[in-house]
Amino acid sequence: MGLLTRFIFQAVPTLIGAVTILFLLLRMIPGDPAQAMLGADATAVDLARMRHELGLDQPIWVQYGLYLRDFLTGNWGNSIVSKTPALDRVLEALPDTLMLCGMAIVIIIGISLPAGVLSAVRRDSWVDYGVSVAVFLLMSMPQFWLGLLLLLVLSYWLDWFPIFGTGDAGDPLSILHHLVLPALTLAAGFLGLVTRLTRSSMLEVLGREYVRTARAKGLREGVVIVKHALRNALLPVVTVIGLTMGQLLGGAVIVEVVFARAGVGTMIWDAILQRDYPQVQAAVAVFAALFITTNFLTDLLYGLLNPRIKI
Amino acid sequence: MALLDVRNLVTEFTTPAGPRRAVNDVSFAVQRGEILGLVGESGSGKSVTALSVMGLVDNQVGRVTGGNILFDNTDLTALPAAALRALRGKRLSMIFQEPLSALNPCYTIGDQISEAFVAHGDSDTRKNHQRVLELLRLVHIPDPEGVLRRYPHEISGGMRQRAMIAMALAYTPDLLIADEPTTALDVTIQAQVLNLIDRLRRELGLGVLLITHDIGIVAQYTDRVAVMYGGRIVETGPTAQVFATPKHPYTIGLLGSVPRLRHRKPGEKRTRLQEIPGSVPSIAQVTQGCRFAGRCSHSMPQCEQQMPPMRERGPGHDAACYWEGPA
Numbered sequence: 292m293g294l295l296t297r298f299i300f301q302a303v304p305t306l307i308g309a310v311t312i313l314f315l316l317l318r319m320i321p322g323d324p325a326q327a328m329l330g331a332d333a334t335a336v337d338l339a340r341m342r343h344e345l346g347l348d349q350p351i352w353v354q355y356g357l358y359l360r361d362f363l364t365g366n367w368g369n370s371i372v373s374k375t376p377a378l379d380r381v382l383e384a385l386p387d388t389l390m391l392c393g394m395a396i397v398i399i400i401g402i403s404l405p406a407g408v409l410s411a412v413r414r415d416s417w418v419d420y421g422v423s424v425a426v427f428l429l430m431s432m433p434q435f436w437l438g439l440l441l442l443l444v445l446s447y448w449l450d451w452f453p454i455f456g457t458g459d460a461g462d463p464l465s466i467l468h469h470l471v472l473p474a475l476t477l478a479a480g481f482l483g484l485v486t487r488l489t490r491s492s493m494l495e496v497l498g499r500e501y502v503r504t505a506r507a508k509g510l511r512e513g514v515v516i517v518k519h520a521l522r523n524a525l526l527p528v529v530t531v532i533g534l535t536m537g538q539l540l541g542g543a544v545i546v547e548v549v550f551a552r553a554g555v556g557t558m559i560w561d562a563i564l565q566r567d568y569p570q571v572q573a574a575v576a577v578f579a580a581l582f583i584t585t586n587f588l589t590d591l592l593y594g595l596l597n598p599r600i601k602i
Numbered sequence: 603m604a605l606l607d608v609r610n611l612v613t614e615f616t617t618p619a620g621p622r623r624a625v626n627d628v629s630f631a632v633q634r635g636e637i638l639g640l641v642g643e644s645g646s647g648k649s650v651t652a653l654s655v656m657g658l659v660d661n662q663v664g665r666v667t668g669g670n671i672l673f674d675n676t677d678l679t680a681l682p683a684a685a686l687r688a689l690r691g692k693r694l695s696m697i698f699q700e701p702l703s704a705l706n707p708c709y710t711i712g713d714q715i716s717e718a719f720v721a722h723g724d725s726d727t728r729k730n731h732q733r734v735l736e737l738l739r740l741v742h743i744p745d746p747e748g749v750l751r752r753y754p755h756e757i758s759g760g761m762r763q764r765a766m767i768a769m770a771l772a773y774t775p776d777l778l779i780a781d782e783p784t785t786a787l788d789v790t791i792q793a794q795v796l797n798l799i800d801r802l803r804r805e806l807g808l809g810v811l812l813i814t815h816d817i818g819i820v821a822q823y824t825d826r827v828a829v830m831y832g833g834r835i836v837e838t839g840p841t842a843q844v845f846a847t848p849k850h851p852y853t854i855g856l857l858g859s860v861p862r863l864r865h866r867k868p869g870e871k872r873t874r875l876q877e878i879p880g881s882v883p884s885i886a887q888v889t890q891g892c893r894f895a896g897r898c899s900h901s902m903p904q905c906e907q908q909m910p911p912m913r914e915r916g917p918g919h920d921a922a923c924y925w926e927g928p929a
């Protein structure tokens with residue numbers, strides 16, 4: 292079976308499952324889209340007409356059946372609020388969110404990998420102890436608290452980074468400047484985990500016989516560590532970073548809202564408050580698809596990195 | 603002047619109970635063009651001795667704490683790391699016990715061999731490719747072009763071991779340490795590999811330290827033998843003489859545990875040296891006297907008190923035992 296076929300066979304049922312759960316959850320939260328749209332002083336007649344227009348007067352399984360049919364045929368509906376196609380709005384907001392998550396991944400890899408490798412290589416040194424303490428603090432601190440702390444110190448006191456917003460469109464420096472703090476907050480929850488994993492994976496691999504063989508050949512210590520040890524130690528780390536990517540999407544919702552950034556997260560947040568069901572459904576479906584895709588890509592990468600696995 | 607002259611080597615490991623000696627006051631020499639056999643039961647300290655010579659004892663858990671390792675008149679224990687690294691893989695190389703775990707699963711055989719050239723400053727890729735092919739032919743690997751591109755898990759145990767040997771021979775070393783180079787192989791291939799090492803020794807004048815469990819291999823391939831027990835060398839001498847008139851009860855036990863040395867049928871399982879009652883003491887057990895005393899049928903009160911010193915029993919034949927031997 293081809294790679295693509297396998298992907299589709301796994302992805303489609305997962306996606307349907309995800310949107311089904313979402314559909315039910317949305318109907319379980321209290322509130323009425325018609326009411327939300329028309330305001331508190333709407334008449335009963337207006338409300339009834341609105342509900343009928345939105346199809347909300349149908350039994351729930353009929354609503355679900357219609358929704359699923361539309362979902363599978365690619366007709367994801369219009370936003371109730373903006374009246375424009377829900378999917379288009381999501382795709383418009385997506386780059387900002389992907390940039391945030393991408394930056395967070397860069398931070399995770401850029402900090403956790405070197406820190407984990409260093410503390411494994413210099414095991415039981417003060418570097419190792421320092422890293423261990425940092426990992427412990429990061430892992431025991433709630434993410435929102437750390438975000439507030441970062442805001443307080445780096446923005447409010449030191450005034451290094453702006454507190455809110457996405458930055459001026461078209462000015463990469465400004466965008467990057469606005470990106471640092473939210474990305475750091477988003478990454479923070481995973482820094483400890485990935486550092487610790489890298490360290491233990493490296494320690495295990497450094498004790499392997501092939502590392503000794505590499506030294507026996509007269510290779511430089513740097514080559515031994517990076518080429519022979521790290522390459523093998525990365526295998527479990529890659530898997531975890533891949534899974535992290537999925538969780539980052541969830542974290543991005545909160546971070547975007549807290550830092551008042553544009554993005555799919557903020558869109559989901561607003562849409563839930565406004566009971567804009569089609570918009571929430573489209574956005575979350577895109578997130579689910581992204582999640583499934585990153586997992587698939589992670590498996591693929593793992594296979595590429597590990598010659599013992601046939602892809 | 604010996605090629606390798608190890609004097610009073612001590613190697614310690616950190617254990618929960620404190621530092622413990624895995625190699626204790628070990629001295630031996632290897633001449634150019636000579637094969638010295640190092641035998642002993644599992645856990646007697648053979649591999650640790652070899653790793654100490656290579657400077658490859660994992661410094662997180664252990665280190666060489668005493669003695670000198672003179673390689674071509676240079677003391678390796680006093681050598682800066684960079685200088686030692688320049689020797690490793692070029693003039694000093696080692697074949698490891700388990701070829702599967704000693705090869706990196708992520709790189710091809712060709713990459714792992716040519717890497718040795720790159721490490722020593724020869725980075726001409728095309729030339730290295732040719733040299734790797736030559737090496738693979740030297741160790742009788744059929745289809746060298748194919749094996750070159752394979753990963754370790756894709757070739758047989760025999761091929762892996764030969765690839766390991768090819769790696770160790772990348773530069774013709776002066777000293778080759780072979781730690782059980784044939785354990786993973788069947789008897790026919792075992793003989794091929796050992797004959798290859800023997801041929802290289804004769805043709806290129808290599809000094810070889812051959813570590814093995816197999817008394818039959820020692821008898822057939824080595825010039826001299828050192829018998830190791832509990833971190834010490836208990837008997838050493840010319841192989842023929844030690845085998846004809848063993849002096850140490852442990853050596854006698856070892857030889858006795860291989861009853862049909864000359865009559866082993868091809869394909870028959872190699873005899874493991876486990877027929878002496880009891881087992882090698884763990885390095886955690888510290889003893890004043892001879893470490894074999896507890897298992898020895900000739901032990902005397904003084905054996906428990908003081909380690910018997912090495913005594914000459916014949917020309918070049920020494921044993922560390924108070925017992926005078928069978929009358």
Ligand SMILES: Nc1ncnc2c1ncn2[C@@H]1O[C@H](COP(=O)(O)OP(=O)(O)OP(=O)(O)O)[C@@H](O)[C@H]1O
Binds near residue numbers: 616624644645664699
């Ligand atoms: N990394 C280590 N940490 C602690 N103890 C070790 C370590 N490596 C070896 N030892 C101990 O040193 C002793 C000698 O081990 P060594 O590997 O040299 O035995 P060996 O003679 O090569 O045995 P085998 O025939 O099984 O290969 C053993 O008691 C072992 O437990």
Ligand SMILES: [Mg+2]
Binds near residue numbers: 648649650781
């Ligand atoms: Mg061994």
